[in-house]
Amino acid sequence: MAGPNSLYGPLDPAPDAGYVDAPPRMGFFTDTSVCIGCKACEVACKEWNLVPDDGFNLLGTSYDNTGGLTANSWRHVAFIEQPAARSGHGTDTPGAFAGMPTGPSASAHTAVVAAGTAQDTGTSPGVPAAPDALAAAATIKAPGTGTQFLGMPGSDLPGRTMDAPRSDFRWLMMSNVCKHCTHAGCLDVCPTGALFRTEFGTVVVQEDVCNGCGYCIPACPYGVIDQRKDDGRAWKCTLCYDRIGDGLTPACAKACPTESIQFGELDELRARAAHRLEKLHEQGVEEARLYGHDPDDGVGGDGAFFLLLDEPEVYGLPPDPVVTTRDLPAMWKRAGVAALAMAATIVVSFAGRRR
Template structure:
C-alpha cells in the first residue's frame, strides 16, 4: 500500500436512521433502486446488504432493558424538537435530547418486566468490512477483486466473470451477484473519491457523524475513547466490533460501536476468514498427489521387472 490505510468507524449510538448514507451511496455509485416493496419489517426496507444496497441501515426494535435510564448520548437543543427519524419522521421514542440508542426509563409491566410500550430502537448503518485478511481476494480466479493502495477491497465489475466464488467466501455475507448478469458487487469505499482526495459519499452525507472516515489507526483510538465515554455515562453495554487486529479476519477496515451483542445486529459474533485453512489444504493435497505419483511409478516399475 502506498497510502495510509483508511476505513470507517460507525458509532451506532448516534445513528438516527435517516438513511442519508443509503441515498448518498446509491446516488454517487449509480446503483439500481431496490428496497421499495413493503416488507413488514418496520422501516428496514432494504433488509440486508446486497449487489444494489452497499449501505444498509438496520432498524432493531426491542424491549428497553428494565431500569435503563434516558441518557443524553447526543447533545441536542430541545427547542429544535425531536430528532429526525426515517424518511424525515420523528424517531420512535426520541425526545430531542436523547439518541435513538436510548429510551425512557422502563416501567414494570404486568409480568414484572418492561412494559410493552417501553421500547428502544437500535440503528446501525452496515457496510462491507474491507477485511485485513479478505477471503474474497483469495478465491477470485480472475483478479476482479483487488486491494487498493488505501487498504480497501474493490470489485472490478468489467473483469468479474460471475463465478460467484466470493459470495460464500465472505464471512459477513456482504457480496451478492446481480441476477441479470451474475456479476458480484459490493462497497468500494468510494475508491474514485479517495483517489481525488475526497471522503466517501456516505460519510459526507451522515448528519450526526455516526459514520466517520479517516486513517484506521486514528479511528481505532477515537473509538476506544468513545467507548470509555459511554461507559462513564452508564452505557455499560457499549462495545466495539471488528476493531481488533487479532480477530479472525485480522481486523476490519470498517468497524462498529454497538449497544448490544453483534448477533442482535445480524453480525457474526466471531468472524473467521473462510480461507484460513487453504495453505494446509494445499500442502496435504500436494503430499497426496506426490504419494499417488510415487505409487503409480512403483507399479509401472514392478510390471516392467516381471516381463521376460
C-alpha cells in the same frame, strides 16, 4: 500497523499487495450509538455510485425497507426492535433497556443539527449551549426522560408529539457496509482479478472485469457481496474509491448528520473508537463494545468497524468471523503430500510388477 509476519498474521494490506510508499490505510468507524436511522447514507451512496433503486417493498415489520446488503444496496440501515428489559435483566429501572446509555456525548456539529431539528419541528430536545466546540461536548436530552440518544424511542421523535414517552421497546440502529477486511477471502478466490486491493487498503470490484462466477459470494464471512439478477456480476461498497483518491470524504460519511459514520485513517479511527467506548463504559453502558477493530481477529481486523450496543448476533453479524480461505495453504500442502504419496505408490507398484 505491523508489517506481515505470516500468511494470515497482522499486516498492512496495501504494502502487502505491492504498493510502494502507500498512503495511510483508510476506513470507516460507525458509532451505532448515535445513529438515528435517517438513511441519508443509503441515499447518498446510491446517488454518488449510481446504484439502482431497491427496497420499495416494505418488509411489513419494520421501517427497514432494504432488509440487508445487496448488489443494489451497498449501505443498509438496520432497525432492530428490542422489548423493555425485565427486572433482573440488565436493569431494574421501569421502562429501561439492557445497555441503554443514559448520557452520550455528541459533537458540536451534532448539537447544531439537533438544535436545527428542534427549531424546524417545534420539538425541544434540550440541547445545552456549547460555547467552545472543542472543549464542551453537547448532550441531547429528551423532556421528562433524562439524557437519551437522538431519535431513540423512550422520548418523542423529532416532528412527533406524544402524551407520554414510549418505553415498551427501543430501536438499535446500524448502518452496515462492506468491512474491507485485512485478509479478504473474496480476493483470494477471484479468478479474473476483478477484485483488487487499493493503495488505501480497501477492496474494490471492477465490474468490467467480473465474469459473474460468484466465487466471492460464499468467500465473504459477512455475506456482503451479491450478484445483480440482470447481469450476474458482483457488486459491493467501494468505500468511494473515486472520491478518496481525490481527497474527498465518502458519500455516506459526508451525508451522515450525526457523525455516526466517520471516515479517516484507520489507526486514528481505532484510537477514537477506544476513547468513545471508554466514555460509554464510564457512563454505565457496559453493553457497548467494538466490533471488527482487532487486528488479531479472524480476518486481521476490518477496514470498516463498529461500536455496538448489544451482541453482534443482534445486528446480524457473525460473532467470530474468520477469513474463509484461512486453511487453503494447509489444504494445498496436504494435497501435495497426498499426491506425492500416490505417485510413490504407483511407482512402487509398477516396479514390483516388472520384477
